[in-house]
Amino acid sequence: MKGEKIILGIDPGTNIMGYGVLRVVGNKSEMVSMGVIDLRKFEDGYMKLGHIFERVTGIIDSFLPDELAIEAPFFGKNVQSMLKLGRAQGVAIAAAIRHSVPIHEYAPMKIKMALTGNGSASKEQVAGMLQRLLKIKEEEMGKFMDATDALAAAYCHYLQMGRPETGDTHYKGWKDFINKNQDKVWNNKQK
Numbered sequence: 001m002k003g004e005k006i007i008l009g010i011d012p013g014t015n016i017m018g019y020g021v022l023r024v025v026g027n028k029s030e031m032v033s034m035g036v037i038d039l040r041k042f043e044d045g046y047m048k049l050g051h052i053f054e055r056v057t058g059i060i061d062s063f064l065p066d067e068l069a070i071e072a073p074f075f076g077k078n079v080q081s082m083l084k085l086g087r088a089q090g091v092a093i094a095a096a097i098r099h100s101v102p103i104h105e106y107a108p109m110k111i112k113m114a115l116t117g118n119g120s121a122s123k124e125q126v127a128g129m130l131q132r133l134l135k136i137k138e139e140e141m142g143k144f145m146d147a148t149d150a151l152a153a154a155y156c157h158y159l160q161m162g163r164p165e166t167g168d169t170h171y172k173g174w175k176d177f178i179n180k181n182q183d184k185v186w187n188n189k190q191k
Contacts, residue, residue: 005161006032008065008101009154010056011146012073012089014081015040017052018144020151021063022134022158029158031134032063034147045084049091056095068096069157071149072105106156111149114156126152 004025011018020034037055042048070092073085096103109119115129127148131141133155141148 005067006063006065007154007157008059008063008068008096009150009152009157010068010070010089010092011149011153012071012085012092013039013146014045014048014084014088016144016146017055017088017092018146018148018150019056019059020147020154021059021065022151022154024158024161029134029155031130031136031140031151034140034142034151036142036144036146045087049087052088052091053095056092057098060095060099060101065101067157068093068101068103069153070103070105071111071153072107074108104157104160106153111152111156114159115152123149130155 004023007022007024009018009020009022015038017037017039018034019037021032023030023032037052039048039051042051070089073082073089093103106114112121112126113119115121115133116125118125121129123145127141127145130136130148130151131138134151
């Protein structure tokens with residue numbers, strides 16, 4: 001990777017939505033900002049969505065991100081909670097689309113795995129790893145893990161972008177591998 005890139009990470013939420021801004025220069029990254037959008041004062045769900053759109057738009061206008069990394073909603077048992085969370089995520093995505101910011105979505109397990117090597121790591125473990133990797137001072141960590149979760153989404157995207165091209169062939173699955181490697185696949189006709 002060459003040049004500077006700003007990645008905005010979002011951890012969608014219906015009460016607290018986290019955001020984190022990561023600056024990447026070459027192969028070095030640093031936290032620019034992180035915080036939360038507090039939605040607890042809004043009783044009306046649609047007012048929350050409007051506030052999400054306004055705040056995410058403001059964050060985009062302030063930091064001018066090149067890309068958005070957003071955490072995908074996890075599948076829970078409460079359908080109403082999932083619906084609300086999906087709406088919140090959709091509004092944040094709409095704000096990015098409005099500003100022509102490319103969007104990348106990551107499953108919570110993938111983000112945790114990318115940062116800690118453990119897909120079921122706790123929020124505290126993710127926050128601790130970010131603090132070490134980005135050399136974030138204790139007083140900058142904040143009290144809401146939603147902010148560090150958002151920064152983790154941005155960092156996960158940075159790690160995905162930074163993979164050097166190896167020239168290796170990529171496969172969509174076993175069938176694709178077999179089709180592209182007929183000379184390496186043993187079958188009954190070769191007997």
